[in-house]
Amino acid sequence: DAGVTQSPTHLIKTRGQHVTLRCSPISGHKSVSWYQQVLGQGPQFIFQYYEKEERGRGNFPDRFSARQFPNYSSELNVNALLLGDSALYLCASSIGQGVREKLFFGSGTQLSVL
């Protein structure tokens, strides 16, 4: 069975640009969460979507947005990129919306902002 897949795996952008990251959850999983992992730190929660609705938002500026599609895949969008947005962006899926459900993480998208 395929795990959580994220694309692209690596991305280089310049300040001020916009980026879209994509995530396909494990088949049958209806919840997708996004986390930002800065080098040397633990992942930080950005968003959770369940059944195409936003169920949680972390402490990130409005430049960050996301959505979930009818097939439960998800996109994370970041506008007006800053150098500090350079990080590994992780997508995680679970069957239900509660975090006590086992979260399965993808390998992430490494974003570098120059």
Add this chain to the structure above:
Amino acid sequence: QQQVKQSPQSLIVQKGGISIINCAYENTAFDYFPWYQQFPGKGPALLIAIRPDVSEKKEGRFTISFNKSAKQFSLHIMDSQPGDSATYFCAASGSFGNEKLTFGTGTRLTIIP
């Protein structure tokens, strides 16, 4: 109050030894405490998790010890093996309206022969 503090930042243990990683939290509303293992180039993978109604949970060589009064919990890896070399993250969550995980800063564990 949402922080989870993790120590040590890095740890070197001899093969066959016991690896111990500690975490502490402030928010008493946290009620779920998982540990994640992350290898380079991969996302974190759930290792073991505990709820505060028990003081210890064991799965194979991995044990979580939980001290509710001290607001601390720890991961013990018995008979540590080179394949256990990875970064370990503790995390916590509670019912705050969104079911997010708050992660610690991570411990880079190296098992030497």
